[in-house]
Amino acid sequence: DSGVTQTPKHLITATGQRVTLRCSPRSGDLSVYWYQQSLDQGLQFLIQYYNGEERAKGNILERFSAQQFPDLHSELNLSSLELGDSALYFCASSVLGETGELFFGEGSRLTVL
Amino acid sequence: QKEVEQDPGPLSVPEGAIVSLNCTYSNSAFQYFMWYRQYSRKGPELLMYTYSSGNKEDGRFTAQVDKSSKYISLFIRDSQPSDSATYLCAMSAGNYGGSQGNLIFGKGTKLSVKP
Numbered sequence: 001d002s003g004v005t006q007t008p009k010h011l012i013t014a015t016g017q018r019v020t021l022r023c024s025p026r027s028g029d030l031s032v033y034w035y036q037q038s039l040d041q042g043l044q045f046l047i048q049y050y051n052g053e054e055r056a057k058g059n060i061l062e063r064f065s066a067q068q069f070p071d072l073h074s075e076l077n078l079s080s081l082e083l084g085d086s087a088l089y090f091c092a093s094s095v096l097g098e099t100g101e102l103f104f105g106e107g108s109r110l111t112v113l
Numbered sequence: 114q115k116e117v118e119q120d121p122g123p124l125s126v127p128e129g130a131i132v133s134l135n136c137t138y139s140n141s142a143f144q145y146f147m148w149y150r151q152y153s154r155k156g157p158e159l160l161m162y163t164y165s166s167g168n169k170e171d172g173r174f175t176a177q178v179d180k181s182s183k184y185i186s187l188f189i190r191d192s193q194p195s196d197s198a199t200y201l202c203a204m205s206a207g208n209y210g211g212s213q214g215n216l217i218f219g220k221g222t223k224l225s226v227k228p
Contacts, residue, residue, distance in 0.1 A: 002156060042220035043157070043201065056215050090156055101147070102216060104156030 003027065004105035006091050012111045018079040021108045025072055025093030031055070032074040033094075033102060034066055038087040049074055081112045116140050119202055119219025128228050132189040136202035136219045139183065143204040143217075146178050148187045151199045151221065160200070161187060192226045199223045 003026035013019055025032050034046040036059075045058035049068035060066075063081075068074040078085060088109050092102040119136045126132055134148075144165050149157035161176040163169045163185075169176045175188040185204070189196055199221040 002158065004156070043218040045215050045217070048215065058215060092156075101159055101162060104149075104158065106154075106156045 002103040002105065004091055004093050004103055006089075006105035006108050008108055009106065010109045010111075012113065013081060014113055015081055015083060017081050017112075018077065019081065019110065021076040021078070021089050021091075021110075023074045023076070023091030023093075023105060025074070025091075026103055029093035029095055029103070030072065031094045032068055032072070033092040034060075034074070034076050035090040035092065035104075036087050037090060037107070043090070046076070078110070081110075083112050086110055086112045117202065117204060117217050117219045120222055121220050123223040123225060125225045125227060126192055128192060128194060128226055130192050130226070132187075132192050132196070132224060132226075134187040134189075134200050134202075134222050134224070136185050136204075137183055138185070138204060138217075140204075140206065140217075141180075141183070142206040144180075145205040146176070146185050147203040147205075147216070148174075148176055149201040149203055149218075151201060153198075157201055192224075194226050194228050197225045 005024040007022045030051045033048045037043045046060040047066050048056040052068050066076045088107045090107045092104045117138045146163045148161040150160045151157040163176045163178050166178050166180045173190045177186040201221040202219040203216040205216050
């Protein structure tokens, strides 16, 4: 158990809809990261937050947004969903530092029909 | 050319075999190298971490980094069925206070160890 909690574990929705994925980082970790994992693209970095502020942005679509709240939990919002958004979405957390070691949650599996 | 290349496999070996997993990369700024193990329907978990070039050993696992060749390896000795998983290499340029969390992952190699 990494200590990172993600909900929901599974989500099935229709194209055009909007969903919110939630992540609680490990106790004491200030940094939260979101990754998307699909079969063809592998694990892709989406966005990083540190103590409530956006720190780095990766391949995140404009239809997607995220935020980190004062209690350090984070939410990833996916809107105008397309079939191609079906993937596993992972949250990871770390103590901000030099090593880059991340602790991953078990992921939220999104299926868009 | 992708920043990180990893043979997706699948790789099937008998129990007790020595397994060699590899990644190549193109960004010479990378200096932190990691191997993650991902079991089916689980999140990746950190297996090995290496800074810059050199070797690191942890039990049956050995990680090697050759920065001159931009090549990293993970060796698993006396492989066990419980080692069956997808192994992902990951690397970062490292930048304290910056985007050090922007790990670049390989696509992963699926390993199956047969009893």
